[in-house]
Amino acid sequence: MSLKLDNNSKVAVVGxxxxxxxxxxxxxxxxxxxxxxxxxxxxxxxxxxxPGPSGCNxxxxxxxxxxIQMLAxxxxxxxxxxxxxxxxxxxxxxxxxxxxxxxxEDEKRIATVYRGAGPRDLSENAERRSFDAHxxxxxxxxxARQIEERVEKVARHDGRLEVTSKTGRSEMYxxxxxxxxxxGTSAKILADMDLKYKEPVSTKSHIREFNLGKEVVDQHLGxxxxxxxxxxxxxxxxxxxxxxxxxxxxxxxxxxxxxMIDAFLSSPQVKECxxxxxxxxxxxxxxxQIYVRAAEAPFADRLVFIGDSSASRLxxxxxxxxxxxxxxxxxxAIFQGVSADNFEKHYYPTCRxxxxxxxxxxxxxxxxxxxxxxxxxxxxxxxxxxxxxSRDGGAxxxxxxxxxxxxxxxxxxxxxxxxxxxAFISRFAADIGSEAASSTRRKDDKET
Amino acid sequence: MEEGSLGKTYxxxxxxVEQGAxxxxxxxxxxGQVEVVQDGEVTLAILGRGDFFGEMALxxxxxxxxxxxxxxxxxxxxxxxxxxxxRIQEDPSLAFSIIQKLSQRVRDLNQSLAQPKSxx
Numbered sequence: 001m002s003l004k005l006d007n008n009s010k011v012a013v014v015g016x017x018x019x020x021x022x023x024x025x026x027x028x029x030x031x032x033x034x035x036x037x038x039x040x041x042x043x044x045x046x047x048x049x050x051p052g053p054s055g056c057n058x059x060x061x062x063x064x065x066x067x068i069q070m071l072a073x074x075x076x077x078x079x080x081x082x083x084x085x086x087x088x089x090x091x092x093x094x095x096x097x098x099x100x101x102x103x104x105e106d107e108k109r110i111a112t113v114y115r116g117a118g119p120r121d122l123s124e125n126a127e128r129r130s131f132d133a134h135x136x137x138x139x140x141x142x143x144a145r146q147i148e149e150r151v152e153k154v155a156r157h158d159g160r161l162e163v164t165s166k167t168g169r170s171e172m173y174x175x176x177x178x179x180x181x182x183x184g185t186s187a188k189i190l191a192d193m194d195l196k197y198k199e200p201v202s203t204k205s206h207i208r209e210f211n212l213g214k215e216v217v218d219q220h221l222g223x224x225x226x227x228x229x230x231x232x233x234x235x236x237x238x239x240x241x242x243x244x245x246x247x248x249x250x251x252x253x254x255x256x257x258x259x260m261i262d263a264f265l266s267s268p269q270v271k272e273c274x275x276x277x278x279x280x281x282x283x284x285x286x287x288x289q290i291y292v293r294a295a296e297a298p299f300a301d302r303l304v305f306i307g308d309s310s311a312s313r314l315x316x317x318x319x320x321x322x323x324x325x326x327x328x329x330x331x332x333a334i335f336q337g338v339s340a341d342n343f344e345k346h347y348y349p350t351c352r353x354x355x356x357x358x359x360x361x362x363x364x365x366x367x368x369x370x371x372x373x374x375x376x377x378x379x380x381x382x383x384x385x386x387x388x389x390s391r392d393g394g395a396x397x398x399x400x401x402x403x404x405x406x407x408x409x410x411x412x413x414x415x416x417x418x419x420x421x422x423a424f425i426s427r428f429a430a431d432i433g434s435e436a437a438s439s440t441r442r443k444d445d446k447e448t
Numbered sequence: 449m450e451e452g453s454l455g456k457t458y459x460x461x462x463x464x465v466e467q468g469a470x471x472x473x474x475x476x477x478x479x480g481q482v483e484v485v486q487d488g489e490v491t492l493a494i495l496g497r498g499d500f501f502g503e504m505a506l507x508x509x510x511x512x513x514x515x516x517x518x519x520x521x522x523x524x525x526x527x528x529x530x531x532x533x534x535r536i537q538e539d540p541s542l543a544f545s546i547i548q549k550l551s552q553r554v555r556d557l558n559q560s561l562a563q564p565k566s567x568x
Contacts, residue, residue, distance in 0.1 A: 082452070244451075324539070327542075
């Protein structure tokens with residue numbers, strides 16, 4: 001059975017975050033190309049321009065190099081008022097020293113953004129725009145309407161979907177796209193639908209904002225994202241991200257709790273990056289859920305799940321995954337149809353590809369965690385990166401592995417393949433060897 | 449707002465792409481203007497925000513056909529061939545906007561060829 005979108009078909013999008021806005025934008029762009037007129041209603045009760053938690057979709061707010069490049073190729077360029085900072089390097093801090101990995105040509109290839117307007121104590125005259133509000137506006141310029149209401153339930157009548165909002169407003173749609181993230185919203189509003197869909201597995205992350213003022217941010221962090229490999233148990237990824245007047249702390253790991261956050265904030269490497277008089281509580285903090293494993297059956301007739309509610313990338317580039325799933329769902333809906341069969345054949349492979357890559361990502365992060373436990377291994381990493389960064393040209397084997405692991409700019413499969421390259425392994429082994437030898441020498445010198 | 453700018457900045461007259469060079473990327477202008485010059489004398493085009501250049505490198509393995517230099521301060525973002533082609537393989541509709549711009553260039557070129565004829 002094939003169900004199609006025709007002239008005057010109506011589409012409901014639940015959630016106006018990046019996935020919902022990308023979907024609406026691309027659906028309307030493609031519809032325009034093939035000459036059909038659609039009505040697209042985005043149900044989003046939040047005002048993303050409101051400072052603090054009420055307007056925020058809570059995440060570290062890093063837009064990867066690959067997403068920036070793909071959006072530019074699509075004709076979507078991020079204005080400087082939305083990008084809080086262009087990033088051209090990552091500084092990696094370890095207990096044994098630090099190293100800097102720069103983007104090719106020192107180009108600012110990564111953007112840091114606020115999903116909402118910014119933290120709750122944002123100054124009123126800050127000329128900043130929310131990333132989510134910017135994307136929603138792009139979708140609306142294409143013709144989508146924002147309906148500032150929360151969807152309460154969805155029911156099927158004669159194959160089409162009736163969407164009822166909290167105010168009692170009720171309308172029939174030919175397609176409904178769920179882009180409601182990981183908040184349990186999807187399961188709640190679709191409870192009566194008898195779907196095979198199972199929500200993704202998620203875990204808790206931690207985001208904290210420090211209001212330092214632009215000058216202090218410039219002085220202490222610059223246009224660099226600071227990554228910490230400190231061998232703190234259960235901590236998979238930790239970074240300080242500069243944004244305008246603020247620094248965003250982002251922690252990802254298993255069972256993040258106060259002890260882990262304290263251990264991180266009190267480590268000498270973190271203290272060195274922040275001013276001494278900083279209030280460790282920060283001005284805004286949250287524990288948002290972060291995607292770990294894909295949803296099951298993220299589609300049905302006239303219904304598709306995108307973004308975090310279907311498949312996302314492990315720990316990194318969630319917005320890049322939102323773009324990919326949104327685009328795949330939009331192209332399927334326009335060129336193939338909106339039946340479960342259509343989505344299974346033409347949309348679902350994109351989700352499976354992301355999930356398959358995440359399995360390799362788990363190995364990459366596992367190797368990263370293991371390396372942090374060994375002083376010689378970390379010393380070897382620093383040695384190899386320092387050598388690569390100090391010369392012009394030549395293979396950037398460790399630098400590119402680290403850059404892509406931290407930035408989420410390449411598929412994990414690519415990163416893993418580079419880690420298995422014989423030249424990478426032999427160079428790294430030699431650097432670990434030299435590191436171990438020099439540390440023995442240092443120890444001997446001390447003893448004599 | 450400078451800290452939020454993406455890409456790399458070039459100042460007046462600085463060469464971004466050199467005719468004859470072999471590279472694997474295209475560029476998208478984030479702000480400012482560039483001049484496309486062939487053989488050091490013929491200005492082929494002036495491009496501005498949102499325009500791209502160097503796209504021939506994506507589809508042909510030939511050296512750069514013209515030099516592109518900054519007109520005043522300009523900020524450009526690099527798009528790597530490998531990243532783009534891999535994504536186009538996964539999502540062919542990603543090429544629509546590039547094809548649209550190329551098609552516009554063919555249209556402009558036809559028009560400029562037709563003009564001298566009609567003037568004659």
